[in-house]
Amino acid sequence: MAKREISEINAGSMADIAFLLLIFFLVTTTMDVDTGIARQLPPIPEDKAKTEAEINRRNIFIVLINAQDRLLVNGKPMNVEELKDKAKEFIKSDPNNPELPTMVETKIDGIPNPVLVSEGVISLQNDRGTTYKKYMEVQNELVKAYNELRDEAALQYFGKRRFDDLTEAEQEAVKKIYPQRISEAEPKNIGGKK
C-alpha cells in the first residue's frame, strides 16, 4: 500500500482558543488570598461546672470593651497600645509576685527540666454596641502577646528565633508553656440596646 501523505493539522486557531481560556480565567478568578485571625470558640458548656467565680481572682485578666469602644482592663481604663505589654506580663507571670497568676510546675516533652506554667486566663468581654473594628484590634493585641511570648520561648528552649521555625513537636512543647487561653464570656448586654 502506498504511504499516504500525512497532512499537518492547522494550529493557527490554537492561539484563539488559548486566548479565550485565558480571558475566561482572568474574569472569573481573583488574585487575593484570604487571611485572618484564627480562633477557637469554646463549646457550649453542658453543666455550669466551672464559672469564673471559681477560678482564683488573680488568675483572670479581664478585658472589657464598652459600647463607646473604651477599654477597661482589670478595673482600670487603658489604651489599646498598652494592652499587649500588660497581657504579656500577665501571661508570663512571676512566681514571686502575688498579684500575678499562680504557676504550676509541669513536665513537658522535649524540654529536660520541668517548666513553670501559668494558670492565667484572659477573659474578653464586649458589649453589643462595640464596633467590630475595635474588637479585632483587641483580639489582635492579645494574640500578638501570645505570639511574642512563644517566640521568646522558642529562642530560650530551642535556640530558634521564631516559633514558626520550630518543628511540629517543638511547637507543641512551646504551646504547652504558653497555652492560649482567651475566654470569651457569654454575651451580656451592658451598655443598653443599640
Next chain:
Amino acid sequence: MAKFNRKRKKASIGISTASLPDIVFMLLFFFMVATTMREVELKIELRNSDLPQATEIKKLEKKSLVSFIYVGKPKPNYQRLYGTEPRIQLNASFAEVSDIYEFILAERAKTDEAVVPLMTTSLKVHQDTKMGIVTDIKQELRKASALKINYSARKKI
C-alpha cells in the same frame, strides 16, 4: 527613493505566530495557578478595604473546607427591601441568624466525614458593624459546634 520603496516591499515577510499559542498558554497556566475562583456575588457592601486590619494574621488553608459568612450593610439596590442595618449573607442570599445552624449542617453534610473536624468558618465582617450581630453568629456557631473560626482581616501596613 522609489527604488528604495520597491525593494522594501519585496522583503516584508509575516511574523511567525507559531509560538503565540505557547506564550498564551504560559499566561493561562500562570493565572490558573496564581488565582482563585471568585466565591459568590456579594449583596452586601464589603470590599477588601472594609475588613479590619490586623498583624497576627494567618493564611486560610484548604479553601474547600471553609464556609464563609458575610456581614455588612446591604448594597444600595437591596436597601429598599432589606434596609440599611448590617445583614448576614450566606452563599448567595440574605439570611437570618437562625439560618446559620442549618447552613453549617448543610456544609458539613457536603464534606467527607474524615475532614469534618478541620472545617473552618470564616467571618467576613465589615469593620463598622456592631458586635451584637457578631456575638449572635458566634453563639449560633457554638450551637452547631463549628468551633474553628477565622476572623477575616487584612494585613496592617
